[in-house]
Amino acid sequence: xxxxxxxxxxxxxxxxxxxxxxxxxxxxxxxxxxxxxxxxxxxxxxxxxxxxxxxxxxxxxxxxxxxxxxxxxxxxxxxxxxxxxxxxxxxxxxxxxxxxxxxxxxxxxxxxxxxxxxxxxxxxxxxxxxxxxxxxxxxxxxxxxxxxxxxxxxxxxxxxxxxxxxxxxxxxxxxxxxxxxxxxxxxxxxxxxxxxxxxxxxxxxxxxxxxxxxxxxxxxxxxxxxx
Amino acid sequence: xxxxxxxxxxxxxxxxxxxxxxxxxxxxxxxxxxxxxxxxxxxxxxxxxxxxxxxxxxxxxxxxxxxxxxxxxxxxxxxxxxxxxxxxxxxxxxxxxxxxxxxxxxxxxxxxxxxxxxxxxxxxxxxxxxxxxxxxxxxxxxxxxxxxxxxxxxxxxxxxxxxxxxxxxxxxxxxxxxxxxxxxxxxxxxxxxxxxxxxxxxxxxxxxxxxxxxxxxxxxxxxxxxx
DNA sequence: TGTACATCAGTGAACGCGCGTTCACTGATGTAC
DNA sequence: TGTACATCAGTGAACGCGCGTTCACTGATGTAC
Numbered sequence: 001x002x003x004x005x006x007x008x009x010x011x012x013x014x015x016x017x018x019x020x021x022x023x024x025x026x027x028x029x030x031x032x033x034x035x036x037x038x039x040x041x042x043x044x045x046x047x048x049x050x051x052x053x054x055x056x057x058x059x060x061x062x063x064x065x066x067x068x069x070x071x072x073x074x075x076x077x078x079x080x081x082x083x084x085x086x087x088x089x090x091x092x093x094x095x096x097x098x099x100x101x102x103x104x105x106x107x108x109x110x111x112x113x114x115x116x117x118x119x120x121x122x123x124x125x126x127x128x129x130x131x132x133x134x135x136x137x138x139x140x141x142x143x144x145x146x147x148x149x150x151x152x153x154x155x156x157x158x159x160x161x162x163x164x165x166x167x168x169x170x171x172x173x174x175x176x177x178x179x180x181x182x183x184x185x186x187x188x189x190x191x192x193x194x195x196x197x198x199x200x201x202x203x204x205x206x207x208x209x210x211x212x213x214x215x216x217x218x219x220x221x222x223x224x225x226x227x
Numbered sequence: 228x229x230x231x232x233x234x235x236x237x238x239x240x241x242x243x244x245x246x247x248x249x250x251x252x253x254x255x256x257x258x259x260x261x262x263x264x265x266x267x268x269x270x271x272x273x274x275x276x277x278x279x280x281x282x283x284x285x286x287x288x289x290x291x292x293x294x295x296x297x298x299x300x301x302x303x304x305x306x307x308x309x310x311x312x313x314x315x316x317x318x319x320x321x322x323x324x325x326x327x328x329x330x331x332x333x334x335x336x337x338x339x340x341x342x343x344x345x346x347x348x349x350x351x352x353x354x355x356x357x358x359x360x361x362x363x364x365x366x367x368x369x370x371x372x373x374x375x376x377x378x379x380x381x382x383x384x385x386x387x388x389x390x391x392x393x394x395x396x397x398x399x400x401x402x403x404x405x406x407x408x409x410x411x412x413x414x415x416x417x418x419x420x421x422x423x424x425x426x427x428x429x430x431x432x433x434x435x436x437x438x439x440x441x442x443x444x445x446x447x448x449x450x451x452x453x454x
Numbered sequence: 455t456g457t458a459c460a461t462c463a464g465t466g467a468a469c470g471c472g473c474g475t476t477c478a479c480t481g482a483t484g485t486a487c
Numbered sequence: 488t489g490t491a492c493a494t495c496a497g498t499g500a501a502c503g504c505g506c507g508t509t510c511a512c513t514g515a516t517g518t519a520c
Contacts, residue, residue: 050276134361
């Protein structure tokens with residue numbers, strides 16, 4: 001069996017369901033094992049929505065019906081996967097933005113971090129980049145929620161950085177939204193391209209983002225002048 | 228049976244396979260009938276990649292194996308669907324851009340035309356907006372091809388319009404690409420929202436696009452000054 | 455400490471279903487003469 | 488015009504398969520006393 005488990009191991013009781021240390025046997029299979037199995041099956045030609053319950057159970061080494069002890073159905077697993085991926089990404093890219101110093105390197109540095117996550121072994125980003133528009137309502141809502149979190153954090157950072165440079169920002173919410181959607185859309189197509197193209201994609205994206213920021217800045221000044 | 232057939236009827240021999248008027252019986256079922264059946268089945272909760280061959284055949288009123296007379300498999304039908312949708316969209320939005328006169332109304336007018344197509348009964352746009360990132364390689368390539376066509380036409384129009392106003396455009400290819408991806412990404416999420424939100428979406432998108440254009444313009448001038 | 459008991463995570467077999475694909479066919483259409 | 492024939496679009500039945508879900512179960516673990 002493939003041993004690339006990214007989120008396995010007993011997990012230090014950070015669970016929200018505390019019933020596995022009450023009376024009764026301790027679970028030997030946990031939700032994280034199934035999530036890890038699903039991630040192992042995902043690839044350029046397999047998306048979450050095409051995984052079957054039996055496949056995931058097989059990969060995790062359990063009987064098909066044991067699946068139900070952890071999740072109601074595949075949809076619930078998919079939502080858990082999305083939440084995990086979104087949290088991980090926001091933490092990492094957020095850190096990259098906070099570490100950055102000058103304006104230009106923030107954009108490029110964050111994009112490079114993003115691409116790094118995209119090529120990472122854990123494949124967590126794959127789930128968010130593909131399939132935001134297919135799958136169940138619950139799944140789509142989960143992806144949208146993570147995108148909104150991402151947007152909001154980006155917006156706050158834009159305002160913070162602009163303020164530090166003494167600039168008033170024009171419609172930071174819209175800019176954050178545009179950047180987020182652009183990066184995720186372009187990233188989704190990057191998954192099918194060879195990694196050699198990543199550098200060019202980062203160039204293109206940072207160029208696009210700088211155009212957006214520049215435009216927002218220019219319109220902000222015009223707005224200020226009008227008022 | 229639902230009678231919303233958007234692309235049905237005998238079709239005026241515009242087919243590329245001319246063998247249906249040689250010896251033998253004329254086909255009573257044509258590819259277009261199957262495409263129309265697939266479109267009828269697509270909706271907010273059904274995407275092309277979840278349609279089964281038997282479902283489409285059932286909807287078209289033929290036996291499952293009769294499907295094979297028209298398409299090799301569902302994938303081939305999906306690619307045909309994408310090409311049809313892409314051509315239709317480019318024709319319509321391209322016309323909207325050519326009809327427009329002033330700079331601002333081009334953006335807004337094209338976006339409104341786009342949203343109109345998105346809400347149209349024929350559901351052709353649905354296929355392009357969802358699923359660009361799932362499905363077979365052939366399918367993904369077909370979507371990408373249509374996106375590239377769209378980008379290229381937009382790029383040519385940007386240059387044309389800028390030239391008419393005596394402006395040199397900074398990186399029109401990148402701008403066209405950013406606009407295309409943004410519109411398609413945002414459009415994809417709009418499919419799940421009530422049509423009442425369409426106006427706000429058009430506002431947001433036209434704002435984003437104007438920021439991009441403004442930024443491109445500003446960077447173009449800077450570039451020219453540098454050189 | 456030792457024993458009887460309760461809990462419940464994981465099992466193995468079975469179900470009915472819709473699927474893609476195959477096969478040999480049928481019968482309406484168009485052609486040859 | 489009439490007749491024999493070839494073509495081939497569409498058929499109906501059948502196949503084997505993997506699926507999600509159910510059921511009654513087993514046996515290791517932890518608890519009560």
